[in-house]
Amino acid sequence: MAQDAGRGSGAPRRKVSTLPANFSGAALTRLGEQASQRAEQVNGELAALTYGALVRQLVVDYEDPGEVNVQLERLGYNIGLRLADDFLARSGAPPCRRFVETSEVIARVAFRMYLGVSARVASVAEDGSAYSVVFEENPLADFVEMPTALRDQLWFSNLLCGAIRGALEMVQYVVSVSFVRDVLRGDAYNEIRVALREQRYERAPPDEEL
């Protein structure tokens, strides 16, 4: 198995960066493209403007940008719970036996399938318990001009963090997810940090599952 590479040699064992062969970047990228072609699609500009209307509504409602971040994450969480089933049924992605394997599946398959863009994995923690998803293009943020008052406080696309958290919870990984960098704040790229909090080994009874 790939994660045993280096065993017995003097080289440090870096479990976290060696994934099974069916998690190869090229194979996952291909899966993402295929799944994205099979799915129903909506025009990116319409989706971006609709998302922008949602964010604007929350800004009006809550005034405090920090609270808007919380609400966007919460809405995304519910969306992630819903999307997880669809993803498992349609993506063709291999099952993730270790948490770190979810990184490439999210970056290469889920981002392509749902947002139509490529993302990559970066800054994987030595013990595999955290990673970053990095991407340049963000279709949700097309056409957005952030008012100065919000620029340093609002994480405009925070719904994505919630969606990742909800989807991972459906496969028993309790995580915290947050934006670290955002092109809308002048960063060179977008970076979402995903950190494992708890792995559930038993399924909860059906009526407590959500």
Added chain:
Amino acid sequence: MAQDAGRGSGAPRRKVSTLPANFSGAALTRLGEQASQRAEQVNGELAALTYGALVRQLVVDYEDPGEVNVQLERLGYNIGLRLADDFLARSGAPPCRRFVETSEVIARVAFRMYLGVSARVASVAEDGSAYSVVFEENPLADFVEMPTALRDQLWFSNLLCGAIRGALEMVQYVVSVSFVRDVLRGDAYNEIRVALREQRYERAPPDEEL
């Protein structure tokens, strides 16, 4: 020209239903498919769930379903103003010289391009000043279960009416647009009625244009 068909015969002249050759259904359907393939796409399920979150937020904010309809239409109007430029630049649709010509362009090109579904034109008024856009599939309303209290009052997809009104206003047609039938209310299909209120022949000065 096509609209002169029937001249001199005893048959009634039905200007409104005879469109120029480049407005043929097949030609416009092809345009819609091509434009939809060129555009950036977002997964339909993610778009539907995001739109659902927006509607739910407005229901919480405004309580009165009638007011939610108004707000959705207003948000859609702003989106329509933005989309019109994109549509004119990318659709390849022929310019509409008469109001009635906008019907086929909206149903066959715009619906395919932005929502990924086919729509058709129905119930064109004899004088060409009103028409219906009819469609079965509505990607915005996937996964929606309407609470009974809202079912007969909320027009869930009213954003679409606003978007049509905004886009037509950008090409000098002031219209009123409303849902007449909605599958979510138990109707067999969705029907949006578009009625011309005023045609502007002069462009407003740039600073008054929006």
